[in-house]
């Protein structure tokens with residue numbers, strides 16, 4: 324019986340396999356006019372790609388992008404439907420930076436990168452990025468006050484307060500829950516942020532989204548659909564999604580009852596717009612949505628925002644502290660500036676932290692969280708005005724963020740070395756355009772937060788949160804860098820990347836002694 328069923332299904336299976344091979348062959352040929360860049364010496368294995376992508380992108384950027392040419396690299400860990408990433412030169416990125424999600428789509432690219440059709444990771448609503456950006460921009464001063472307050476509370480409860488009793492923290496183990504706690508209290512409010520299960524789940528989202536995508540890709544696509552529901556990481560991700568929806572339902576119902584999720588029966592946009600100013604993210608974020616937001620939109624967007632915000636900020640903070648404490652020559656001047664910025668009421672004048680801003684910018688320049696940003700998938704064929712280059716629909720384009728950031732023509736002959744004063748000097752020599760050099764500003768030379776209309780909408784939230792935390796650390800505690808719990812004096816370490824993401828410096832932490 325089984326044999327007969329199998330024999331009957333075999334032609335169909337063969338046809339599906341043949342069709343998918345044909346499709347991927349056809350798609351890869353459509354990019355024949357873009358040069359493929361590979362590792363030298365013939366080893367182009369998946370393992371090499373995972374560990375050495377940074378070098379591959381840097382050599383490709385210097386060989387092709389610098390002379391205005393695109394190049395492509397194959398994606399041995401990519402999604403299923405995409406074989407190559409096309410790396411665009413800077414003038415091409417400039418051309419597309421304001422093109423909408425409908426043409427160069429980050430939503431589609433992230434669906435492929437995270438194998439979303441198989442894992443069931445939440446979708447990206449078309450409006451969420453803009454609503455978040457506008458909400459943060461309009462409320463940044465209030466948000467920063469709240470951040471200041473929440474960080475004080477968290478540090479008072481979780482860090483040593485007695486000068487006689489120093490303590491140690493591991494960076495990632497401290498920052499992931501700390502940032503989850505502070506970010507949640509602003510995005511979803513104090514009540515949920517105080518729930519340990521909510522914090523545990525939100526800390527797990529981002530890690531599990533990567534893990535479930537990796538686990539799914541261990542299977543061929545046509546089998547992955549069948550086995551995905553049985554994979555533990557996928558099951559956890561789907562359970563988390565259902566959990567978020569359940570937890571956010573009362574908040575959604577409440578906002579709806581208060582008329583904040585739609586223009587109302589008379590379509591009055593002003594009525595809705597007035598809610599843009601709110602204390603909490605869930606208020607201004609949703610009032611920036613186009614019109615009636617469904618519960619699925621509401622919970623998926625919040626989950627994606629939490630996925631996007633916690634580990635990215637924790638990694639950037641951890642790297643910045645490793646950079647700072649492994650190069651103590653910068654510490655005195657940063658502390659002096661931070662002490663000056665403390666106001667009589669205990670708040671911190673963020674705008675006066677210029678040296679800290681420049682230090683953070685240098686740290687992000689050399690160790691961005693992502694080697695590639697501006698990942699997009701073309702929804703239609705596109706011909707670049709700047710070069711005449713034509714790319715078919717379905718092409719994944721991206722920017723060699725880390726390679727751009729170490730370009731000697733932009734940053735000088737020492738572009739691969741850490742110089743905590745580099746951006747101070749660049750600001751002085753750039754006069755009028757110096758504000759473009761601030762941490763958080765997305766430019767074609769500084770792509771750590773992406774670029775253009777789909778750049779990270781939470782970046783100023785992240786930057787202010789990091790500046791507040793760092794200035795509090797250096798003014799209130801004496802800090803000693805530790806590696807595996809032992810004092811570390813080995814200078815700035817080399818950071819590793821796994822695929823396109825930085826590996827968090829999990830061995831590092833610090834000893835803190837409260838200053839008197």
Ligand code: HEM
Pocket residue numbers: 429433447451452455627628631632633635636639692693696697698771772773774775777778779780781782784785
């Ligand atoms: C240092 C910390 C952070 C880094 C390095 C970072 C980086 C990025 C990058 C590179 C992108 C894609 C942009 C592009 O390709 O053009 C992005 C998207 C995004 N970021 Fe951030 N981000 C950070 C913190 C945050 C925070 C704190 C929030 C929220 C408060 C946030 C919310 C988002 C959202 C909602 C998206 C769109 C992603 C999606 O819908 O899947 N990010 N971020």
